[in-house]
Amino acid sequence: xxxxQHPQINLxxxxxxxxxxxxxxxxxxxxxxxxxxxxxxxxLAAALWMVYADILVELVQDWENDPNNSHGFLVPLxxxxxxxxxxxxxxxxxxxxxxxxxIILGMGLVALLLGGIxxxxxxxxxxLVIVLIGLVILLLGWRFxxxxxxxxxxxxLSVPLPAIVLNQIALPLQLFAAQVAERTLFFxxxxxxxxxxxxxLAATTLEVAEACSGIRSLVSLIVMAMVFGxxxxxxxxxxxxxxxSAIPIAVVANAGRVAxxxxxxxxxxxxxxxxxxxTFSGWLVFVVALAMLVVESMALRxxxxxxxxxxxxxx
Numbered sequence: 001x002x003x004x005q006h007p008q009i010n011l012x013x014x015x016x017x018x019x020x021x022x023x024x025x026x027x028x029x030x031x032x033x034x035x036x037x038x039x040x041x042x043x044l045a046a047a048l049w050m051v052y053a054d055i056l057v058e059l060v061q062d063w064e065n066d067p068n069n070s071h072g073f074l075v076p077l078x079x080x081x082x083x084x085x086x087x088x089x090x091x092x093x094x095x096x097x098x099x100x101x102x103i104i105l106g107m108g109l110v111a112l113l114l115g116g117i118x119x120x121x122x123x124x125x126x127x128l129v130i131v132l133i134g135l136v137i138l139l140l141g142w143r144f145x146x147x148x149x150x151x152x153x154x155x156x157l158s159v160p161l162p163a164i165v166l167n168q169i170a171l172p173l174q175l176f177a178a179q180v181a182e183r184t185l186f187f188x189x190x191x192x193x194x195x196x197x198x199x200x201l202a203a204t205t206l207e208v209a210e211a212c213s214g215i216r217s218l219v220s221l222i223v224m225a226m227v228f229g230x231x232x233x234x235x236x237x238x239x240x241x242x243x244x245s246a247i248p249i250a251v252v253a254n255a256g257r258v259a260x261x262x263x264x265x266x267x268x269x270x271x272x273x274x275x276x277x278x279t280f281s282g283w284l285v286f287v288v289a290l291a292m293l294v295v296e297s298m299a300l301r302x303x304x305x306x307x308x309x310x311x312x313x314x315x
Contacts, residue, residue, distance in 0.1 A: 044135070048128075051112070055124050062160050068216045071223050075158035078227055082151040093143050101138025108134055125159040150230060157223055166215065173213040173251060180255035181208070181262050190266050199262055204270040206262060214254030217286050221246045225293055238300045245296055246289075253289040257281050 049056075063072035083090075108130030115123030132152055136145045145152075161169075174197040181199055185192040193200040197208040225246040229239035260281065 069160040071220045072158040079151040079154050096141035098137050098141050101134045105134030122162045129156050170210050170213040170215050174208045177255040177258040178208045181259040184259035185262050201266050204265050218250040221250045249289050249292050253285045257285040
């Protein structure tokens with residue numbers, strides 16, 4: 001009787017992991033690949049939740065309680081849709097895990113540790129994005145990361161800016177809006193005097209508070225510009241121009257809102273500039289700014305087609 005030959009399993013061999021991935025490809029063992037993928041995904045999600053549970057709960061609370069961060073609810077949904085939208089492209093990419101992901105994963109965990117020591121929420125929250133990037137590279141490879149770079153990186157927009165940075169941005173916006181309102185009212189022969197972000201009218205005084213700085217519409221418009229540019233434009237230059245132009249569009253639109261508030265307060269009293277008008281004007285200004293962004297996008301697309309036609313004609 002010949003001895004039973006047991007197959008040797010070398011889990012430490014350099015080619016073991018790629019071979020395993022090849023065996024689990026959907027084309028060969030779809031059921032086994034699906035079960036393994038779901039189990040790994042559940043375990044990975046559970047591990048991330050154990051590490052980031054408190055941080056994520058506080059993040060969602062910030063989205064809910066701070067209107068400046070309310071766009072955070074939209075960001076993960078957009079990222080998930082972008083991943084789902086390219087599922088057929090991802091299915092064609094071979095899985096080639098890279099050990100470089102360990103380094104990036106370690107950087108994310110170090111950022112989490114340092115953020116916890118320094119009680120800095122922004123660093124702790126951003127560390128999750130770094131950890132996700134490291135996991136994608138470690139488990140799936142660089143080509144997968146290239147395909148998922150925008151959806152994963154887009155998650156960074158859901159993290160609120162530190163208060164010290166937000167204040168440095170909001171104050172100049174408040175002053176700019178007050179200056180534009182002052183000059184607009186002066187041009188319309190309305191008596192006006194400005195002290196910083198305080199606008200004095202004949203019958204009342206208006207303050208351009210932080211809530212009126214336009215930071216909320218600015219962040220929301222930048223997010224919309226990034227999504228719109230991704231779906232509508234192909235070139236990096238057009239996408240970049242669209243995102244960058246969202247900044248002056250949002251700032252100028254908000255300054256116009258403040259000027260309109262001053263005009264109403266002068267002719268109809270301060271009550272006309274509060275309540276319903278204050279809320280409605282915010283939405284109206286954002287819609288106008290979004291419309292300006294769409295018009296610019298149409299102009300950029302026309303320029304892209306004109307450049308392509310010119311190149312083809314020259315060739």
